[in-house]
Amino acid sequence: MFPRPNRKPGVPYSDFPVDEMGNKSEMITHGTPSRYSFVIEGLxxxxxxxxxxxxNRDKRKDYLPFIAGQGLHVGFIHPKFAEELKRFPGIFTFSGDKAKGQMVQLNRTLITEKDCTASVEGVMQILANEGKIHSWRNEKYPVVTSFGSPSLFWLERACVPYLGTKxxxxxxxxxxxxxxxxxxxxxxxxxxxxxxxxxxxxxxxxxxxxxxxxxxxxxxxxxxxxxxxxxxxxxxxxxxxxxxxxxxxxxxxxxxxxxxxxxxxxxxxxxxxxxxxxxxxxxxxxxxxxxxxxxxxxxxxxxxxxxxxxxxxxxxxxxxxxxxxxxxxxxxxxxxxxx
Missing domain, CATH: 3.90.79.10 (Nucleoside Triphosphate Pyrophosphohydrolase)
Structure with a gap:
């Protein structure tokens, strides 16, 4: 706990609301006093x-499940973006049909976290160079099923919403x-x-x-x-x-x-x-x-x-x-x- 002194002239807070004498200015408020200030009315x-x-959460049903590892559901991919991924069958595969629903899967031949990371990043960099992914940050996020679970691969931050991973x-x-x-x-x-x-x-x-x-x-x-x-x-x-x-x-x-x-x-x-x-x-x-x-x-x-x-x-x-x-x-x- 830090000291909580009354506001006095000379305290280095130039933008605290104070009057010309250096005293804290009055505030117009409404409602019932709370622990620190005033309860705010209206939500x-x-x-x-x-x-x-x-x-647009109702549009989730339009997205294709994204599967990685041993059949783990890690994301959601829009059908239009999935069409771009079809150009890279060695990395992304597709299964299912219109009746049962399609899904996008990371190629099962990619086993290790390192191999998955390198392969996916190569594809994403191509799409970014083509202007289909924006705001590349050079910052990696783990692809997981839940927080703290083993990382299946690392993904560039800008690409996360395109694969719908957490x-x-x-x-x-x-x-x-x-x-x-x-x-x-x-x-x-x-x-x-x-x-x-x-x-x-x-x-x-x-x-x-x-x-x-x-x-x-x-x-x-x-x-x-x-x-x-x-x-x-x-x-x-x-x-x-x-x-x-x-x-x-x-x-x-x-x-x-x-x-x-x-x-x-x-x-x-x-x-x-x-x-x-x-x-x-x-x-x-x-x-x-x-x-x-x-x-x-x-x-x-x-x-x-x-x-x-x-x-x-x-x-x-x-x-x-x-x-x-x-x-x-x-x-x-x-x-x-x-x-």
Whole structure:
């Protein structure tokens, strides 16, 4: 636990909401006082983010099962993308018929994780060079049936939704408490040519995909340094709190994502600094202000990060259980395959 002093002039938080005398400014609020601030009333604005992350799920039936290893179902492939894979019969095979349903299978002659990885990557690089796969990241995700199960092969991050395999992420809510009021650090994503994902969107202090050969906690430590220049001894105090899952279908891509959520109370005097070029700037904001942004717009916040913030609001008492749809919204944060 870090000291939680009253805000005084000279504290290095230039963007804390303060008046001309350096005192914390008044906030117009509505609702019943909660543990840290005020309960936020009305849930309608949150649903738009849930629906955005779980869009077009009814189209799952149109996708072909993707099989690897000893008959293990690891993904879903759109028929149009499957047509591209038919050009590589030594890597991908097809079975079944229209009556019983077709499936795509990794060629059974590919036995080892290394051979499967090299063969699949060769195909994906060809398709990327042809403009059929975008945003290549040179970052590998494990292809598994569930988290912690043996990896069948490694897959370039950009290719994951095209094969519909599971992807895992780690997100960190970095908060601080001043005068008994909770503030949340948010980042604003950059729009450089190198990192063009979600340019200008609000995001978490620390967030990133879960690559091969790292535990979620190790991944938090890695991203904490890269995204926010956070000392390892500070990041080590991050607490795992929940998982969030969703399933999103967009044209020929299916995202089946699970997010490991962490909370971390950071010292009031600490300032983040980006090291990897993905973040343009950081802001410290009242939790109620962050909630207002998420409720009022689906375009301002990175979609899956908004879900993690909604969960944070639940766990820290900012959402009123008397609100209509309280339980339904909470349950909707785990609509994917949470495994």
């Amino acid at each position: 309608d604005g949150y649903w738009a983010h849930v629906e955005r992350c779980n869009s 992807a895992y992420h780690t997100h960190l809510n970095g908060y601080t408490i001043v005068d008994g009021e909770m503030f949340l650090w948010v980042s604003i994503r950059g729009d450089s040519k190198m990192h063009q994902d979600f340019p200008g969107k609000y995001d978490h202090l620390v967030a990133g995909g879960q690559p091969v050969n790292l535990t979620p906690k190790e991944n938090i430590l890695r991203y904490a340094q890269a995204r926010a220049n956070m000392p390892s001894d500070m990041a080590e105090k991050a607490i795992p709190v929940r998982t969030i899952s969703y399933e999103q279908i967009d044209d020929q891509k299916m995202k089946r994502d699970v997010i490991f959520c962490y909370d971390l109370e950071v010292p009031y005097f600490w300032q983040p600094k980006n090291n990897d070029g993905e973040i343009d700037s950081f802001k410290i904001m009242r939790v109620t202000e962050v909630a207002k942004i998420i409720r009022s717009s689906t375009g301002s916040y990175k979609a899956n990060s908004a879900l993690v913030v909604i969960d944070f609001l639940y766990r820290h008492g900012f959402i009123n259980p008397n609100e209509h749809g309280y339980l339904e919204l909470q349950q909707s944060l785990q609509q994917g395959e949470n495994e």
